[in-house]
Amino acid sequence: MVTSMEKLINHLKTQGFIFQGSEIYGGLANSWDYGPLGAELKQKVKDLWWNYFIRKNHYNLGLDSSIIMNTEVWKNSGHLGNFNDPLIDCKKCKSRFRADKIIEEKFPDFNSGKLTNAQLEDFINKNKIICPKCGSLDYTSIRNFELMFKTNQGVIQDDSSAVYLRPETAQGIFINFKNVQRSLRKKLPFGIGQIGKSFRNEITPGNFIFRTREFEQMELEFFFDPDDKFDWFNYWIEEVENFLTKVLGFKSESYSKRVHEKEELAHYSKATTDFEYNFIFGRGELWGVAHRGDFDLKSHSEGSKHDLTYLDPLTNKKITPNVIEPSVGLERLILAILTESYCEEDIENGTRTVLKLPKKIAPFQLCVLPLQKQQNDQAFNLYTELLKDFDVIYDETGNIGKRYRRQDAIGTPLCVTIDFETENDNCVTIRERDSMNQKRVNLSDLKENLKKEFF
Numbered sequence: 096m097v098t099s100m101e102k103l104i105n106h107l108k109t110q111g112f113i114f115q116g117s118e119i120y121g122g123l124a125n126s127w128d129y130g131p132l133g134a135e136l137k138q139k140v141k142d143l144w145w146n147y148f149i150r151k152n153h154y155n156l157g158l159d160s161s162i163i164m165n166t167e168v169w170k171n172s173g174h175l176g177n178f179n180d181p182l183i184d185c186k187k188c189k190s191r192f193r194a195d196k197i198i199e200e201k202f203p204d205f206n207s208g209k210l211t212n213a214q215l216e217d218f219i220n221k222n223k224i225i226c227p228k229c230g231s232l233d234y235t236s237i238r239n240f241e242l243m244f245k246t247n248q249g250v251i252q253d254d255s256s257a258v259y260l261r262p263e264t265a266q267g268i269f270i271n272f273k274n275v276q277r278s279l280r281k282k283l284p285f286g287i288g289q290i291g292k293s294f295r296n297e298i299t300p301g302n303f304i305f306r307t308r309e310f311e312q313m314e315l316e317f318f319f320d321p322d323d324k325f326d327w328f329n330y331w332i333e334e335v336e337n338f339l340t341k342v343l344g345f346k347s348e349s350y351s352k353r354v355h356e357k358e359e360l361a362h363y364s365k366a367t368t369d370f371e372y373n374f375i376f377g378r379g380e381l382w383g384v385a386h387r388g389d390f391d392l393k394s395h396s397e398g399s400k401h402d403l404t405y406l407d408p409l410t411n412k413k414i415t416p417n418v419i420e421p422s423v424g425l426e427r428l429i430l431a432i433l434t435e436s437y438c439e440e441d442i443e444n445g446t447r448t449v450l451k452l453p454k455k456i457a458p459f460q461l462c463v464l465p466l467q468k469q470q471n472d473q474a475f476n477l478y479t480e481l482l483k484d485f486d487v488i489y490d491e492t493g494n495i496g497k498r499y500r501r502q503d504a505i506g507t508p509l510c511v512t513i514d515f516e517t518e519n520d521n522c523v524t525i526r527e528r529d530s531m532n533q534k535r536v537n538l539s540d541l542k543e544n545l546k547k548e549f550f
């Protein structure tokens with residue numbers, strides 16, 4: 096596991112995973128661009144989530160709704176007016192902070208989420224929580240800061256054309272509940288999930304890709320009859336845990352679950368359990384599972400004057416379904432995966448940095464390498480042949496040890512090497528990333544052998 100954020104960021108930049116956003120213009124604070132390997136990793140994690148929660152789950156269906164929606168959506172979801180953070184300014188150095196976060200930095204085990212603004216101010220003054228930038232204790236009072244990004248749609252730039260970038264993908268699902276249910280003739284219980292960008296004008300983004308203003312969410316809204324006695328809330332908590340441990344291979348000591356206290360629940364939530372990951376900077380929310388009750392469908396029914404109830408075909412009863420929502424940020428999950436898989440190991444002639452990524456999400460499954468120049472053509476031909484079935488990279492530069500190290504550093508599970516003997520015995524060497532064990536395999540059996548490893 097990696098112990099320094101700086102080390103991780105450097106590694107990911109050098110290896111082509113993540114670059115600073117707008118770097119050649121001096122950067123844009125807290126924006127990150129995903130290089131070729133980061134883009135692959137993101138895509139594969141999204142595919143894994145989509146397969147697990149949507150494609151291979153008989154209850155659920157997918158959706159891809161708009162980022163910009165009618166402003167009425169945000170009035171009725173409660174975001175306009177409710178979706179804000181407690182902003183506090185240092186009068187001396189003019190730095191701006193989230194009041195709850197400066198408390199939590201000093202008192203990591205204290206839960207400030209349940210305090211009112213007045214209580215936050217009181218706590219900061221009583222405990223003499225000084226400005227993290229300049230050290231003075233001279234703050235403004237706390238104001239609520241609107242987190243949604245506002246823009247204008249069309250040529251007229253006034254309030255009548257104001258629209259917002261979505262701060263969560265969930266609302267696109269609620270407003271399409273009836274469309275999906277009717278068009279696919281779904282019976283309760285069923286879920287609708289989607290993956291997409293969300294935007295929040297965070298007061299204090301940071302910790303690399305943990306909290307950014309532009310990020311992707313993978314959200315599922317699972318609808319069920321409120322009279323259904325089955326415990327769907329815990330069912331989805333278990334599914335999230337299965338995904339983390341069985342699909343992504345997270346160690347059980349890397350994360351913990353935190354049940355929200357009543358006072359800190361979001362305006363829509365009846366109950367929430369967060370999966371918190373032990374990031375390099377400390378524990379942080381990774382994946383939330385919320386019981387949203389019937390808040391959203393009721394609010395949108397009332398606001399839109401469209402009936403969003405479900406007619407039970409057996410009882411002819413009209414129901415407003417309840418909702419369980421497992422919601423995770425893609426980049427946060429990527430940060431946890433990278434933290435989990437980064438290691439430095441002592442080996443015979445030095446150290447190696449390895450990303451022990453699960454095979455399913457490694458940017459490349461294989462690297463094909465010729466041992467010597469004379470084998471370049473044969474190795475390149477093998478590479479193009481393997482590309483038909485696998486995600487492969489080809490590398491012919493540098494000595495073989497260095498090339499293995501390069502593949503370790505980007506998490507490629509297997510290297511296939513054409514060597515001196517290949518000409519005589521028609522065999523190649525397969526080297527495994529984590530154990531560094533090698534075995535020889537006949538070229539005629541190679542694809543079958545590799546398929547067993549990956550599929």
Ligand code: GAP
Nearest residue numbers: 263265305306307310381382383422423424427
């Ligand atoms: N629909 C519910 C919802 O959006 P949330 O707790 O605000 O709930 C859900 O966000 C998840 O989205 C979080 O657990 C986190 O993984 C991710 N997330 C939220 N804000 C984020 C940010 N500024 N940057 C990166 N990820 C974020």
